[in-house]
Amino acid sequence: PVLTSDGRTFPVEIRFGQYRNRDPITEQAADAVELILRNDSPGDILIFMPGMGEIRGTIGALSRRRLAEPVELIPLHGELPPADQDRAFGECKRRKVVVATNVAETSVTIDGIRHVIDSGLARVARFDSERGFGTLLIEEINRASADQRAGRAGRTAPGNCHRLWTESGHLNRPEHNTPEIHRTDLTEAVLMLHSAGIERAVDFDWLDKPEPAAIESAENLLRSLGALAKRLANGSGGLTEIGQAMLRLPMHPRFARMMIEGGRRGCVNEAALCAAFLSGRDILVRSARDDKKVQAAQEPFRDGAGSDFEVLIRAWQFARARRYNIDDCRAHGIHSGACREAEATFCQLLHLAKRHGMTTDENAEPDRSKATALRFCIISAFADQICVRRDTGTLHCTLPHGRSGTLVRESVVQQSPLLVVAEIRQVSARGNRAQTLLSMASAIELDWVRELFPDELTTQPECEFDPAPKRVEAFEITRFRDLELGRDRAREPDAKAAGQALARACLREWFKPKSFDHSIRLLINRLNWLCAARPDLEFPPLDEPAILNCLAAAFEGMTLAKQAAAANVKPVFRRHMPEAQWEWLDEFAPATIDWPDEQPKRLQYPEVSADKHGNVHPVELHVKLHECFRLAEHPTLCEGKHIVRFKLLNPKNKKIDFCDDWPTFKQREYPRIRKDLLAKFPGVGWV
Known part of the structure; x- marks a missing residue:
């Protein structure tokens, strides 16, 4: 049998913007509210905005206007306390204007809504596999979401929807959301595939095949967590003991790794509680962070804390001790509902840990004496997110793999030079810029990293060129993977390393050797x-690494830019390949070509040899047109396989045209332009 259930809806009139409005979206929404009120259309109004900032901006814009009637301005988003959220659903003597995120799109129905004003925007969570962190950026919603929002106006009576974009723009939007597998973290799925013996997840027959980069990112994270062995020659790597243990804990591999380390260090409870915090909503109310009274009340939570997790643990203990009393929690900027959810998740995680042999006690309070052990657990789970403060004047930090971000201003570990962060997210900032924020940070020590990852912490002598004194400086640099953690000045630079540093500086054009002239460039x-x-000839190219090696050989043993500038680099470039190949180069790609009754003419070789598709760019000859009349055949290179492109010039060296076939050009194109050339340059022998 087939069962159907038809929901009752009322007709909704859709109205689009007439043109692309450049005003702030908050002002556009306020304009739409004014229009509804002027038309005296009955019913409450629901405005969809992408985030809290836009909600506040819209309410502010409406508060500054003289509206046709008094209205009740009500924000609605997930960070509000339950009592404030309930305002949107309660009765009100005045017309309600509810300004909401997409929390009101599908999950709730607000009685009395007859008008929807849709910004057409939403904050969308995605996982950036290339950079290894989540993003939360403002994006245009798809057509299905727009229809869902419009339907909010027709739940209880006929209504209308004002879309703040044009109808033509609407047709260009995608019909549905991107499949979730293309915007989510695949680490857990890839771990499961490895447990099933599928060691090359990229070759798995996915229903919706994700990007190879996303799979690669997941496998790299599993290796960072110690779940996968190092990559073998065939690209595979089997599960380790840690990976096998992770499989027994059905949770994200990061949390599983944290729990495993907690079992080793006797702090399973604390690790489970931190995992619970990361799994759910923030237990501290964001909107309270600018409230001085709340900040003063939270000071005991922050006092002496070496980790943002310690602040959350103390806040959660406070709420739990008061049985999550809403008033007590609100006075301290704590979200009581989020704390209850964290406790439920905490108990579930402890149950899983206990079932797999870990020592736990869900009734025991988190132990502050285990703060250091807890930070070891956090490092083990987020080693790829260890970061270094760039300087003491800002909150900018550097992470592995060339990433960077800004520590959130409410973190309690702003003064620590070495951190590990559990949350990295990219958000939209002012001017539609993307900003990378680092949160849930913990202060750590270098010795802790050395204890956990002895094979991945290295100290090596290196040389760097200092452009101020224009000399090479020697350092002992300590790195975790590719992240520099610290450096000490060394006495004497290594001769080869100094040459390489000078070569890099030369390529950055911080100085220029006199001998590195046009002839070398040519x-x-x-x-x-x-x-x-002619790739078949297998000549060794002089690409950037090869040029760097040549210059490094020429500068070996030098430390000053003035020494390198005076060095003769030409011999080392000649040693790049055997002399016989240089002779072949002169034959296949000569510097000049012979010219009838004149001196040989110099060829212009392109700096970029081919385009991204492999198409070879032509070699050019800049030549005056009247000098070509005695030329019988068009010149070629590489045994006739490549033509020389002429850039034909007039007697004043101004371009006339390009030519790839001189005899044809002379026969067809030259008669067309001869009269004009004869008039402008009568003294030239135009044939």
């Missing part, structure tokens, strides 16, 4: 062009 361009034009 040599490089000729060789690279031949490598692209």
